[in-house]
Amino acid sequence: MRIIYIHQYFVTPQEGGATRSYHLAKGMVEKGIEVEMITSHNKGFYDLRFIDGIKVHYLPVSYRQEFGFIKRVWSFGRFVKSARSFIKKLPRPDYFYISSTPLTTGLIGLWAKRKFAIPYIFEVRDLWPDAPIQVGAIKSPLLKKVLYALENRIYKHALKIIALSPGIAENIRKKAPQAAIHTVPNFVDLETFYPKEKNPILLKQFGLKNSFTIAYAGAIGKVNAVSELLDVAKIAQDQGKNYQFVVMGKGSETPALLQQAKKMHLSNFFYFPFGTKHNVSDLLSCADMAFISFSKHPVLKTNSPNKFFDALGSGKAILVNHKGWVFNLVKSEKLGLSYPANRTDLAFEKIDALAQNPDSLHKMQERSRSLAIRYFSKETAINRLLSVIDDKQFGKLTEDGVYILTA
Known part of the structure; x- marks a missing residue:
C-alpha cells in the first residue's frame, strides 16, 4: 500500500x-x-x-x-x-x-x-x-x-x-x-513522557527551586490565554507563597506575555523558549501540575491539545480553564482542577489548597499516568x-x- x-x-x-x-x-x-x-x-x-x-x-x-x-x-x-x-x-x-x-x-x-x-x-x-x-x-x-x-x-x-x-x-x-x-x-509517546522524580540537576538547569510548580508548554497565541497563569502567579506572590509558574513555548503573544510579566514584577515566573519534546519532558519533570488553557470561544472546547497528553504521560495533575472534552476528562477521571476562564482568584484558591495536600496531588498524578497508558x-x-x-x-x-x- x-x-x-x-x-x-x-x-x-x-x-x-x-x-x-x-x-x-x-x-x-x-x-x-x-x-x-x-x-x-x-x-x-x-x-x-x-x-x-x-x-x-x-x-x-x-x-x-x-x-x-x-x-x-x-x-x-x-x-x-x-x-x-x-x-x-x-x-x-x-x-x-x-x-x-x-x-x-x-x-x-x-x-x-x-x-x-x-x-x-x-x-x-x-x-x-x-x-x-x-x-x-x-x-x-x-x-x-x-x-x-x-x-x-x-x-x-x-x-x-x-x-x-x-x-x-x-x-x-x-x-x-x-x-x-x-x-x-x-x-502521548510514553517512552518520552513518563513520571520522574524532581532532579536537582534539572532544577538547577532551569533555575527552579524544589517547590510547588505549575508548567505550561505549548503555543503562546491569542487563543491560548497563557496570561492567566501570570495573574495566578501575581496572587501567589502577593500572598507570599513559594510557588513557581513556568512557560515554555513560542507564538505571536510571546512578547506581550513577557512584557506583562515584567510589568507585574514577578519573581516566581520563568520563561523558556520553545524546545524539543525531550526539553518539554525535562521541564514537566520539574513540575507538579500542567496548565491547559484556551480563551473563551465555544469552538475551542473541541480542541485536542498535545500539551494535555504530554502532561498525562508525565503523570502531572491538570489545571484547566475551559469547558469541553478535556475539562470533562479532568473532572470525571479526577485528574486535577478546573476554574472558569478569567477567574484566576478561584484558580489560586484551589491551587493553594492542593499544594498543601500532597496525598491528593499524588493521586491525581497517578490517575493521569494511568489514563495515558489505558487510552492515549x-x-x-x-x-x-x-x-x-x-x-x-x-x-x-x-x-x-x-x-x-x-x-
Whole structure:
C-alpha cells in the first residue's frame, strides 16, 4: 500500500511541537505501508529527507505562527499550489492522507480525487473555519460563506474523516451526516513522557527551586490565554507563597506575555523558549501540575491539545480553564482542577489548597499516568488509524471507553 501524507506543518520530536503526523506516519511504515510525506519548511529550496522510513518532501513555503492573516493565507495557498505540482511527479498512491489545519489542504484532496480518481482520508485537527471566525480573524461575510462551502465539500468527498476529539466528530456529523467519521484523539509517546522524580540537576538547569510548580508548554497565541497563569502567579506572590509558574513555548503573544510579566514584577515566573519534546519532558519533570488553557470561544472546547497528553504521560495533575472534552476528562477521571476562564482568584484558591495536600496531588498524578497508558498511547492511536484505513488488512477495532469518557 502507498500513501501520500499531506501535512503542511510536519515536525519530528527533535524539532518539537505537534509530532502527531511523525508518529502516525512512522507507525504506517512499520506496518509495511510506503509513506511519502509532503510538507513545507522556511527555507528557499526543496529538500528530501528519509526520516525513520518516511520519505519526507520539504517544499519551500514559509509559515510562522507570528504571521498575520494575509501572510497566512498566502502561505496556505502557495502550499496547495506547490503540493499539487509536486504530486504530479510522484508514483500513484492508493490513498491520500490529508491533515488540517489549515482547511485549505483539503483542496489537494478534492483536486486529486477529481483529476486522478484517488480517494483521500481527511484528518480534522481543529474546526475550520469556525475557529478563525469565532476568534475574529475572519470577518467578511462573503469569505465566511466561501469557507463554509469549501468545508462541506471537503467532508462530502472524503472517503473517511478522522476527528481528533469527540466534539469535532459531533460537529462534522451535523454538517455531513453521510460522512464516515472516526475519532482518533491525540496521544502521548510514553517512552518520552513518563513520571520522574524532581532532579536537582534539572532544577538547577532551569533555575527552579524544589517547590510547588505549575508548567505550561505549548503555543503562546491569542487563543491560548497563557496570561492567566501570570495573574495566578501575581496572587501567589502577593500572598507570599513559594510557588513557581513556568512557560515554555513560542507564538505571536510571546512578547506581550513577557512584557506583562515584567510589568507585574514577578519573581516566581520563568520563561523558556520553545524546545524539543525531550526539553518539554525535562521541564514537566520539574513540575507538579500542567496548565491547559484556551480563551473563551465555544469552538475551542473541541480542541485536542498535545500539551494535555504530554502532561498525562508525565503523570502531572491538570489545571484547566475551559469547558469541553478535556475539562470533562479532568473532572470525571479526577485528574486535577478546573476554574472558569478569567477567574484566576478561584484558580489560586484551589491551587493553594492542593499544594498543601500532597496525598491528593499524588493521586491525581497517578490517575493521569494511568489514563495515558489505558487510552492515549501512540500505539493505541496508530492501531486505531490503521483499522480505519483498512480493517481487512490491519484488523477491525471496536470503539472503547475513551470515547464514552470524552463524549
